[in-house]
Each structure stands twice: as C-alpha cells, then as structure tokens.
Amino acid sequence: MKPTTVLFVCTHNASRSQMAEGFLRYLGGSAFEAASAGTEPGELHPLAIQVMSEEGIDISGQRVKSVDDYVQQRFDYVITVCDDAREACPYFPNAVRSLHWSLPDPSRADGSGEKRSAVFRAVRDAIRAHIEQFIAAVPPKGGHLP
Numbered sequence: 791m792k793p794t795t796v797l798f799v800c801t802h803n804a805s806r807s808q809m810a811e812g813f814l815r816y817l818g819g820s821a822f823e824a825a826s827a828g829t830e831p832g833e834l835h836p837l838a839i840q841v842m843s844e845e846g847i848d849i850s851g852q853r854v855k856s857v858d859d860y861v862q863q864r865f866d867y868v869i870t871v872c873d874d875a876r877e878a879c880p881y882f883p884n885a886v887r888s889l890h891w892s893l894p895d896p897s898r899a900d901g902s903g904e905k906r907s908a909v910f911r912a913v914r915d916a917i918r919a920h921i922e923q924f925i926a927a928v929p930p931k932g933g934h935l936p
Contacts, residue, residue: 793823803828805838812849
C-alpha cells in the first residue's frame with residue numbers, strides 16, 4: 791500500500807511547516823510521506839530544531855524548499871499552517887484535498903531566549919496535536935477526511 795502524501799506549506803518553511811513534516815514522519819511512520827515548502831523560503835530556524843529535538847525528533851537534516859518545487863507533484867493533502875501562506879499559496883492542481891491550520895509564527899516572538907523558546911514549544915505542541923488528530927482521522931490510503 792502506498793503512503794498518504796502530505797505537503798505542509800508555510801511562508802518561509804523555517805519553523806511551522808518543518809515541525810509538521812518532522813512530526814508526521816515520526817508519528818505517522820510508513821503510512822505517510824511528508825514534505826514541506828514555503829511561499830518565500832528562508833532558513834531553517836535553530837529554535838525549531840531545538841524544540842523538536844526535545845521531543846526526540848531531529849529535523850536538522852531537513853532542507854528549506856519552495857512551493858514551486860512541488861506545484862506539479864500529486865499530494866493527497868496540502869496543508870497550509872499559517873494564514874499568510876494560505877493567502878499566497880499557489881493552486882495545487884494535483885492535490886486531492888487542501889486543509890488549513892492557523893498557527894502563529896513563533897519566529898516573531900520577542901523577549902529573552904527562554905521566552906522565545908517557550909513560544910516555539912507552544913507552537914510545537916499545537917502542531918503535534920494537529921498531527922495526532924490528522925493521523926487519527928485519515929483512513930488508510932484511498933480514503934480521505936469527510
């Protein structure tokens with residue numbers, strides 16, 4: 791059975807989409823094939839790497855990619871994880887289903903290093919909850935969310 795393919799899209803592909811990709815790979819196992827991309831790709835945020843490592847998930851080897859790299863690829867789900875990306879995201883003609891999760895941008899957090907880390911952890915935990923719900927709701931390949 792082929793895995794369910796999922797593309798997570800964010801503005802910079804620096805934090806939220808990268809964490810979502812990491813969680814789906816880790817929690818979804820071979821039932822899912824995850825990728826992530828940005829509408830305006832930046833650099834993988836060090837705090838995203840740090841807070842994911844606290845969960846035992848290493849995303850340091852993931853690379854930042856552009857949505858342009860994936861527009862013609864077929865996905866079972868394309869999930870935008872920020873409001874800006876939802877507005878700027880190109881149409882994916884080969885996506886079976888599009889979903890949106892409105893998550894705040896942790897890279898905009900102000901304050902000390904610990905305050906910023908706390909914001910990244912809160913977003914990480916919200917992403918994990920979304921991923922767990924998604925995995926529980928998506929039937930084996932061939933079925934889709936209602």
